[in-house]
Amino acid sequence: MDVPRPTLRALLSRHGLDLRLASDPADLPADALDREIRWVHSSDLLDPTPFLSEGLVLLTTGTQFADADSDADYDAYVERLRRRGVLGLGFGTEVVRDGIPAPLLRACRIHAIPVWEVPYRTPFIAVARANAEAIAAAAYARRTWALDAQRAVAVAALGRRGTDAVIAELSRRLDAWVAVVDAGGRFLHEHPAGRLDADAAERVRVEAVGLTARRVAAGGSFTVGDTPVTLQTLGHGGGQGVLAVAASLDEQARSVVTTAAAIAGAAGERRADVDHGREVLAAGILAAIDRGDDSLARAVADAAGIHLPRPPVGVAVAPHPSPHLMTALSRRPTLLVVRHESEAIILGPPNGTEVALAAVSEPVGMSVAHSWDEYRDALTRARIALTRGHTGLVRFEDAAQLGMLAALGHDDARQLAEATLEPLRAHDREHGTALMPTLVAWIGAECGHDAAARTLEVHRHTVRARIEQAQRLLGLDLTTVAGRSQAWAALTASGALNPAATT
Structure with missing residues (x-):
């Protein structure tokens, strides 16, 4: 249903009112005639602004100008109207005077307020009623649009495409970019795809993740550039994801978005239930494989449609x-x-x-x-x-x-090695001995006393005595392959010995 909005342009063109625009459109802002009129009020007060609100037009017969001495009186009057947010002025002619006073026309031109003539045969109440009817018609048309859009979104959910079809239909009805973003920040559905630039999409992703992290049903809004974006969480507790709409929404549009969010949330919860059931079956399949019963695992997987x-x-x-x-x-x-x-x-x-x-x-x-x-x-x-x-x-x-060397770099191995070597380190600290460096040199020299002695610049008998003392403290028999291997592994894992030095 194509119903004109309740604007000044629509009011001026209303059949039967015979209203005539006296302003030159070139002197007015581009949207001056297309702003929506919230109400039509009439007053002959010199200062009616205390009784006015923004977004209305004023009708007057000009009685208040009977004592006007100069153009300044008209200018002050119009300036007061402009500051109050009055969208236009209708002048009733042939009641007090013929035509619109020239100083009033000039003042309206200066302050860029549209002024028009209301002929004597057109009652002010008829003008107010015409605008009220236009407001009611627009509201009815908008409610009808919302109901039709809600029906279309619900029908879309019944198709094979499910949530994707819902989002596509919502996008079409709102003529806006719409997306579903999951709790991890991934865009699951998006229509039209790619309309939002990368920076705007990233802002939506970040806001969606933050909103779902609260785990409560909630909404939010922000602006990217000149585009308002509305977010609505999905599912019970709001943790499923977010429905994002890049558009300015009135009450009726928000009702359609709420319907789409409810449908998408319910679909997501059903999908979560199905996914949970599949997870339970998959765990059972894995348990059957672990028991060695791969035939049962295959049968369950095939019956459940799970890929094994x-x-x-x-x-x-x-x-x-x-x-x-x-x-x-x-x-x-x-x-x-x-x-x-x-x-x-x-x-x-x-x-x-x-x-x-x-x-x-x-x-x-x-x-x-x-x-x-x-x-x-x-x-x-x-x-x-x-x-x-x-x-x-x-x-x-x-x-x-x-090889096995890689395992020695693990934290557990390092901690065990440090504990194994601590008796040597403690003895060196307390008694000023050099058992630890002697063991490192000896293992590095492939357990050769002479080579270790040359490295340490001590007598080989000194090396032998230190190694015997070290093995007592370590509790290892360093005359055996097993004992030497334990010492080598501990030194390597602790980082005291470079394994390449012994190969």
Whole structure:
């Protein structure tokens, strides 16, 4: 329904009123005739402004100008109207005088206020009623539009595209950019795609993440450049995500946005319930594989429509995965992602799994099981790969190429090494001995007394005596391979010995 807005232009063109614009449109602001009129008031007071509000037009017969002596009186009158926010002045002619006084026309031109003639045969009440009818018609048309838009949005939700169709329909009805942003800041749906520039989209993302982090149903608004943006949280508790609309919204438009937000939120909660059910089934599938019953796992996966890869299988482990990582991985159709206690276990084709995890910044360990019988071993190897202390993806096969030396760089190994060597360090501190540097030199010299003595510039018998004292303090038999290996490992893990020096 195309209903004109209640503007001065519409009022002047209203059939039967015979209103005539006396101002030259060139002397007026470009939008002077297109501002919406909230009300039409009449008064012949010289200063009616205490009884006026912004956004209305004033009708007068000019009685107040009977004693006007100069143009300044007219100018002061019009200036008062302008300061009060009056949108225009209608002058009733042939009541007190014929035509509009020339000083009043000049004052209205100076202050850029439209002035028009109301003929004697047109009652002021008819002008006020015409504007009131226009306001009522516009309000009715707007309510009708809102109901129709709400119906269209609801019908869109019934289609196969679901939430995406809802957002597309809302965008079309509002003629605005609309998007759904999840709690992690990802744009799940966007229409029209790419209309917002990168800076504005980033501001929406940041605001959406902050709003959903509160975990309460809430709304918000801000302005990007000249564009107002409204946010509305989705789902119970507001933690699902945010519906973002880049447009100025009146009451009726907000009601349509609220309807769309409710539909999108309900769809998201249903999707969350389905996802939870799939997670439970996926955990059961993984438990069956862990028990060695891959036939049952395959049967359950096929019945539930869950993709279970066939060997060889990439087996990856992510400790304490972030919601962002879980969401990103769950959207990969070739991966099976299962939350197990504090970690996520990821199964998929080896190459596909590696590609999916290649850009991940969180620590993830990975190995390959060539059959389901190797699943447990592959899971263990993936966890071992995590101990290398890297961020991002660490393949066990790559870590294994570093040999056992790589394991000595782990924090646990360093702490154990320091505890093992502490008796030597304590003895050196308390008695001024040099047992620790002697052990380092001796192990570095492949347990040779003469070579160690040359390095330390002491007699070889001194080295021998110190090593015997060191082994007593350490509780190790340094005459055996096992004892020497323990000492070498402790020195290497603590950083006291460079392993390259003994190879």
